[in-house]
Amino acid sequence: MGWTALLLAGLCEIGFTTCLQLSDGFRKTWPTLFFVVFTIASFLMMSRALETIPLGTVYAVWTGIGAVGTALVGIVFFRESATPLRLGLLTAVVGLIIGLRLVP
Numbered sequence: 001m002g003w004t005a006l007l008l009a010g011l012c013e014i015g016f017t018t019c020l021q022l023s024d025g026f027r028k029t030w031p032t033l034f035f036v037v038f039t040i041a042s043f044l045m046m047s048r049a050l051e052t053i054p055l056g057t058v059y060a061v062w063t064g065i066g067a068v069g070t071a072l073v074g075i076v077f078f079r080e081s082a083t084p085l086r087l088g089l090l091t092a093v094v095g096l097i098i099g100l101r102l103v104p
Contacts, residue, residue, distance in 0.1 A: 001048070002049045003101065005045045006062060006065075007065070008041075009045035009048075009049060010069065011065070012042035013062060014073060015034070016038035016039045017066060018070065018073050018077075019034040019035035046062055060097075061097050064093050064094075065097065068093050068094055068097075071086070
């Protein structure tokens with residue numbers, strides 16, 4: 001259950017960072033409201049994950065999922081650069097996240 005909660009927390013982090021971009025400095029109502037909802041959900045799920053997974057692992061995985069996911073959202077929806085080096089480094093982060101899942 002902890003790893004599922006952590007995955008959901010990371011996905012919510014992608015949601016709140018995306019809504020942060022869309023909120024235009026919190027001037028747009030709906031993206032701002034979704035930012036708040038995703039932020040609360042992310043921290044609640046991260047708190048749930050902390051019941052069974054060590055703090056350092058939770059934070060590293062949560063940050064990694066959010067960073068990679070947000071970068072991919074930026075590439076796909078906000079036309080940010082997708083150079084081979086950037087994609088390779090994002091792939092490396094995914095590999096490190098998987099590695100943290102595999103170690104006891």
